[in-house]
Amino acid sequence: MNAAINVPPILLVEDNPMDLDLTLRAFSKKKFSNQVHVARDGEEALAFIHRWDSGETVPAVILLDINLPKVNGLEVLRQLKGHPVYRRIPVVVLTSSREDRDLKTAYDLGVNSYIEKPVSFSKFMEVAEQIELYWCVLNERPR
Structure with a gap:
């Protein structure tokens, strides 16, 4: 039996094709064991x-x-x-918004983390690695 079958996926909610491609390339390059599901707008995300x-x-x-x-x-x-x-699902806002009101509103609504999207691919690789390490490996989830 393949151990990857029991590995929960990551849901990526992103509408910008360039940011979507950058994120998927970063995850692929880091060889994440988690499958990535994609929603390209808020409606698709809620359909999950x-x-x-x-x-x-x-x-x-x-x-x-x-x-x-x-x-x-x-x-x-x-x-x-x-x-x-x-x-209970951890939600990490990964956005280009630097608006203070967005940050405050996200935390008021219960976001687990708020990260501004890095501009360079190398910085994005670092963020992807940290996301995978913390949220997919180290973080304990309720069953």
């Missing part, structure tokens, strides 16, 4: 709740951009953290 209700594996962590079409990331965060079961 129904998928999890239907038995799909809940992610180890959600990487959430806040500047999203259809439903913005802060509303996605609000709904996730308001859910009786899925509110």
Whole structure:
């Protein structure tokens, strides 16, 4: 039996094709054992709740951009953290927003971490490595 089958995925919520490609390349280069599921807007992100209700594996962590079409990331965060079961999923806001109000609102809504997207690929690789190490390896999750 392949041990990777029991490894929970990462949900990446990102609408910018360049940032999406950069993130997926960084994860691939670091050889993450976690499969990455992608939602390209807030509606797609919220649709995962129904998928999890239907038995799909809940992610180890959600990487959430806040500047999203259809439903913005802060509303996605609000709904996730308001859910009786899925509110326990760690959510890391990974965004280009440097707005103080976005940062405060995200923490008021229960975000677990807020990271400004690095500009260079090498810095992004460092962030990807830290995300994987902390949220997918070291962090204990409720069962």
